[in-house]
Amino acid sequence: xxxxxxxxxxxxxxxxxxxxxxxxxxxxxxxxxxxxxxxxxxxxxxxxxxxxxxxxxxxxxxxxxxxxxxxxxxxxxxxxxxxxxxxxxxxxxxxxxxxxxxxxxxxxxxxxxxxxxxxxxxxxxxxxxxxxxxxxxxxxxxxxxxxxxxxxxxxxxxxxxxxxxxxxxxxxxxxxxxxxxxxxxxxxxxxxxxxxxxxxxxxxxxxxxxxxxxxxxxxxxxxxxxxxxxxxxxxxxxxxxxxxxxxxxxxxxxxxxxxxxxxxxxxxxxxxxxxxxxxxxx
Numbered sequence: 572x573x574x575x576x577x578x579x580x581x582x583x584x585x586x587x588x589x590x591x592x593x594x595x596x597x598x599x600x601x602x603x604x605x606x607x608x609x610x611x612x613x614x615x616x617x618x619x620x621x622x623x624x625x626x627x628x629x630x631x632x633x634x635x636x637x638x639x640x641x642x643x644x645x646x647x648x649x650x651x652x653x654x655x656x657x658x659x660x661x662x663x664x665x666x667x668x669x670x671x672x673x674x675x676x677x678x679x680x681x682x683x684x685x686x687x688x689x690x691x692x693x694x695x696x697x698x699x700x701x702x703x704x705x706x707x708x709x710x711x712x713x714x715x716x717x718x719x720x721x722x723x724x725x726x727x728x729x730x731x732x733x734x735x736x737x738x739x740x741x742x743x744x745x746x747x748x749x750x751x752x753x754x755x756x757x758x759x760x761x762x763x764x765x766x767x768x769x770x771x772x773x774x775x776x777x778x779x780x781x782x783x784x785x786x787x788x789x790x791x792x793x794x795x796x797x798x799x800x801x802x803x804x805x806x807x808x809x810x811x812x813x814x815x816x817x818x819x820x821x822x823x824x825x826x827x828x829x830x831x832x833x834x835x836x837x838x839x840x841x842x843x844x845x846x847x848x849x850x851x852x853x
Contacts, residue, residue, distance in 0.1 A: 688748070698731040705717055705720060730747075734758045744760050759793075760799075768793050769799045772800075780813055797820065800822050
């Protein structure tokens with residue numbers, strides 16, 4: 572039974588192959604369709620050497636004119652080229668109205684100060700403003716107000732403020748050109764021909780006795796007659812003892828500092844100096 576089925580499948584397969592071979596050798600004729608597709612075939616562009624008269628309307632493709640063609644069109648049709656009218660209007664206004672040309676004034680050369688010197692000048696100016704503010708509230712400018720204000724400002728501004736007050740006392744002052752590396756000396760003053768050095772400390776705590784000892788070494792190293800130790804902190808008992816033992820340190824702190832900042836005469840033991848700038852805050 573299986574053998575019969577296999578033989579039948581082989582005969583069927585052979586028949587299919589025979590029919591396909593006949594279809595390839597003798598293809599059937601297809602009936603012509605009533606409609607046909609018409610494809611668009613782009614005409615080739617004429618060569619560059621072709622004259623304009625040889626180009627027919629059928630194979631002409633519209634393109635943007637080349638630069639040479641633009642020149643040819645402008646030459647044949649003589650189309651005027653549009654120009655800007657701004658120069659003509661300016662010439663017309665200058666001719667009719669004769670408006671004088673305004674010249675810029677001559678500029679003076681700008682002097683640039685060194686950064687360090689400019690910083691010193693800014694600190695001096697700010698210190699003067701602080702003094703004006705403190706002296707404008709004379710009725711309220713007591714010790715806590717003045718000391719609190721001095722502790723809020725920059726240490727460098729405080730140095731310049733003290734030197735400004737020394738100048739107002741009538742003394743000849745010498746300011747430092749730098750704030751660091753000054754050897755512990757923040758300024759110098761001449762009082763009756765004698766040299767005094769100044770050290771300023773903007774502290775809120777106790778002054779260390781080591782600061783007093785270092786300041787004594789600075790006075791001796793400069794060969795000065797004495798020195799002003801100005802600070803906004805608290806002077807401890809040991810520091811006071813060191814100051815009393817030496818006759819070269821003049822302590823300016825507390826109420827004495829307040830009076831000095833407000834412009835009152837600073838009393839120095841054995842020396843009476845008239846004030847150059849009169850500032851009465853009595």
